[in-house]
Amino acid sequence: MTTEGTKSKEYIRPMPSNWWxxxxxxxxxxxxxxxxxxxxxxALFLLVLAxxxxxxxxxxxxxxxxxxxxxxxxxxPMVLYHTVTWLNLTPKVLVVWRGETRVSPILIAGVHxxxxxxxxxxxxxxxxx
Amino acid sequence: xxxxxxxxxxxxxxxxxxxxxxxxxxxxFFQRYEVPYVxxxxxxxxxxxxxxxxxxxxxxxxxxxxxxxGSCGMMVNGDPKLTCAAFVRDYYPATIRVEPLNYxxxxxxxxxxxxxxxxxxxxxxxxxxxxxxxxxxxxxxLQTPAELAKYKQFSMCINCMLCYSACPVYGQHPDFIGxxxxxxxxxxxxxxxxxxxxxxxxxxxxxxxxxxxxxxxECSQVCPxxxxxxxxxxxxKVTATKDWYRSVLVPWGKKKAKTT
Numbered sequence: 001m002t003t004e005g006t007k008s009k010e011y012i013r014p015m016p017s018n019w020w021x022x023x024x025x026x027x028x029x030x031x032x033x034x035x036x037x038x039x040x041x042x043a044l045f046l047l048v049l050a051x052x053x054x055x056x057x058x059x060x061x062x063x064x065x066x067x068x069x070x071x072x073x074x075x076x077p078m079v080l081y082h083t084v085t086w087l088n089l090t091p092k093v094l095v096v097w098r099g100e101t102r103v104s105p106i107l108i109a110g111v112h113x114x115x116x117x118x119x120x121x122x123x124x125x126x127x128x129x
Numbered sequence: 130x131x132x133x134x135x136x137x138x139x140x141x142x143x144x145x146x147x148x149x150x151x152x153x154x155x156x157x158f159f160q161r162y163e164v165p166y167v168x169x170x171x172x173x174x175x176x177x178x179x180x181x182x183x184x185x186x187x188x189x190x191x192x193x194x195x196x197x198x199g200s201c202g203m204m205v206n207g208d209p210k211l212t213c214a215a216f217v218r219d220y221y222p223a224t225i226r227v228e229p230l231n232y233x234x235x236x237x238x239x240x241x242x243x244x245x246x247x248x249x250x251x252x253x254x255x256x257x258x259x260x261x262x263x264x265x266x267x268x269x270x271l272q273t274p275a276e277l278a279k280y281k282q283f284s285m286c287i288n289c290m291l292c293y294s295a296c297p298v299y300g301q302h303p304d305f306i307g308x309x310x311x312x313x314x315x316x317x318x319x320x321x322x323x324x325x326x327x328x329x330x331x332x333x334x335x336x337x338x339x340x341x342x343x344x345x346x347e348c349s350q351v352c353p354x355x356x357x358x359x360x361x362x363x364x365x366k367v368t369a370t371k372d373w374y375r376s377v378l379v380p381w382g383k384k385k386a387k388t389t
Contacts, residue, residue: 008151010234010242015300022207026297029345089344092360093367100278 199289258325283316292348308348308358
C-alpha cells in the first residue's frame with residue numbers, strides 16, 4: 001500500500017487532438033462516422049424530392065440541376081461506404097446459436113447483403129415501372 | 130529467455146524505450162539501446178537483455194512470458210501488444226519503440242497504474258453471483274455445453290488491458306467502463322448459473338457503460354485472446370434496447386432477468 005508521503009507523481013500522457021490520424025483503423029472509423037451526415041442529408045433530399053412529386057416539371061428540373069447532380073455523386077460513395085461498413089459489423093451485434101455452435105459471421109452478413117439486394121431490386125422495379 | 134548461441138549473430142537491433150523517473154525529473158524521455166538481434170527473441174526478451182546486461186534501472190512488468198498472465202502489455206511501435214508475443218524479427222531492421230500502455234497514468238518507465246481498471250472490475254461485479262448459495266454437499270452448479278458456449282469466448286480475458294489502450298473513447302472519457310470490464314460483465318450476465326444482471330445494470334447499461342462506446346472496434350482487433358469485447362458491448366446494447374422496449378410496451382410484464 002502506498003501512503004500519501006511516498007506516493008510518487010504519476011505522468012499522464014496527453015491525448016493529441018489528431019489521434020484519429022495516427023491509426024488507419026481510427027481514420028476509417030472517423031470516415032464511417034462522418035458518412036452518416038450524408039445518409040441523413042440524403043434522407044432530407046428525398047423529402048424535398050417527394051414534395052415535388054405533384055409538379056413533374058419542377059421534379060425533373062431539380063434532378064437535372066448541376067449542383068444536385070454533383071451532390072448526388074458525392075453522396076453515393078459516402079452512403080455506399082456507410083452501408084458496407086454497417087453491414088460488415090452486423091455479425092458482431094447479431095449472434096445466433098445453433099446448439100453449441102455459432103452461426104457463421106459470413107452467413108449473418110450475407111443475409112443482410114441479400115436483403116439489401118432484394119430491397120434495391122424492388123426499388124429499381126418501382127422506378128422503371 | 131536467452132536464446133541458444135546458434136541463433137545469435139552479429140546483427141544488432143535498436144530499441145527506443147520510454148523512460149519516466151519521477152525522482153529525477155518531471156518529463157519523460159526516450160532512451161536508445163542496442164541489443165543483439167536474435168531470431169526467436171520477443172520484445173520482452175530484448176527488454177530483459179537490457180535490464181540484465183545494459184541498464185538495470187529499466188522498470189517494466191512481466192511474469193509468465195507465454196501470453197497467459199497479461200502483465201507485459203506495452204505499446205510497441207504504437208500498437209498495444211503483449212511484449213512476450215511480439216517478435217523482434219517482425220520489426221527488424223527498424224528501430225522498435227516501446228512505450229507504456231496508452232491512456233493509463235505512468236508510475237515509472239513502462240509501468241502503468243492499473244487501479245482504474247481494477248476498480249471497474251469491482252464496479253461491474255466481474256464474478257459469479259449464483260441464484261442461491263447452496264452448501265457444497267448439494268454438489269456443483271451444473272451447466273450444459275450449450276450454456277457454456279454462449280459466454281466462453283468472453284471468459285478468455287486475461288486482464289491485460291490492451292483493449293483499453295486501443296480505445297480512443299477511453300482515452301477521452303476515462304469514466305468509460307471500457308471494453309474488458311463490460312465483456313466480463315457480459316460473460317457473467319450470460320452465464321446460466323448467474324443471477325446478478327440487474328445488479329450489474331447500473332454500471333454497464335448506463336452512459337458510462339455500453340452507451341459511451343462508439344464501436345471503433347479496435348479493442349477486438351488487439352485482443353490477444355480473441356475475446357471480442359466490441360461484440361460483447363454491441364450485444365449488450367441490443368439486450369438493453371430490447372429490455373427497454375419490453376418495459377414500455379409490456380409494462381405489466383415481469384422484467385426479463387437473463388440476457389439472451
